[in-house]
Amino acid sequence: MHINQSLLIHQNFFTMIEEILRYNREFVEHKDYERFKTSKFPDKKIAIVTCMDTRLVGLLPAALGIKNGDVKMIKNAGGTITNPFDSAMRSLLVAVYELGVNEIMIIGHTNCGVQGMDAGEMLHLMKERGISEEHIRLMRHCGIDLDAWLKGFDHTEAAVQETVDLVRNHPLMPHDIRVAGYIMDSVTGALTPLAEI
Numbered sequence: 001m002h003i004n005q006s007l008l009i010h011q012n013f014f015t016m017i018e019e020i021l022r023y024n025r026e027f028v029e030h031k032d033y034e035r036f037k038t039s040k041f042p043d044k045k046i047a048i049v050t051c052m053d054t055r056l057v058g059l060l061p062a063a064l065g066i067k068n069g070d071v072k073m074i075k076n077a078g079g080t081i082t083n084p085f086d087s088a089m090r091s092l093l094v095a096v097y098e099l100g101v102n103e104i105m106i107i108g109h110t111n112c113g114v115q116g117m118d119a120g121e122m123l124h125l126m127k128e129r130g131i132s133e134e135h136i137r138l139m140r141h142c143g144i145d146l147d148a149w150l151k152g153f154d155h156t157e158a159a160v161q162e163t164v165d166l167v168r169n170h171p172l173m174p175h176d177i178r179v180a181g182y183i184m185d186s187v188t189g190a191l192t193p194l195a196e197i
Contacts, residue, residue: 038069063189078114117152
């Protein structure tokens with residue numbers, strides 16, 4: 001039964017990808033891309049770090065009045081940066097030094113799925129999906145602290161503030177870059193600024 005469930009999930013996944021590819025072909029054929037043409041440089045000179053949450057895909061740009069070409073958008077689980085040398089931090093440095101960004105917004109949101117995420121539960125789910133204990137041990141042997149890496153945060157506001165502090169005080173971030181934190185309401189799009197330090 002487990003194999004049949006995996007096969008069904010794989011077939012549904014394949015079906016969705018095929019649907020997206022079919023739409024993409026029509027999009028290009030009808031030249032719908034023309035209304036999105038812009039350059040690689042953000043018109044508003046802002047970079048936004050935010051969560052990959054599905055509720056924010058259309059809501060965040062609409063609530064902030066931004067369109068294609070306005071900002072650099074960096075998304076990950078939780079919209080936070082936990083390591084000063086991870087890919088999100090690297091992306092911000094590229095945005096500042098190569099693409100003219102001079103302001104950075106860190107935007108968390110209400111009811112984030114990463115809040116309270118449990119590393120032990122995720123490891124359990126990995127094993128259920130066929131990840132072997134051997135691979136998990138290998139990661140730990142290589143020095144990866146999976147419990148810390150897969151752990152969520154307790155409070156969204158605190159996680160956003162920690163990210164603001166990390167970015168603002170990063171040794172490679174120029175001091176003239178404004179970095180500010182916000183919490184977005186996942187339903188209304190209302191943006192609440194965190195107190196600036």
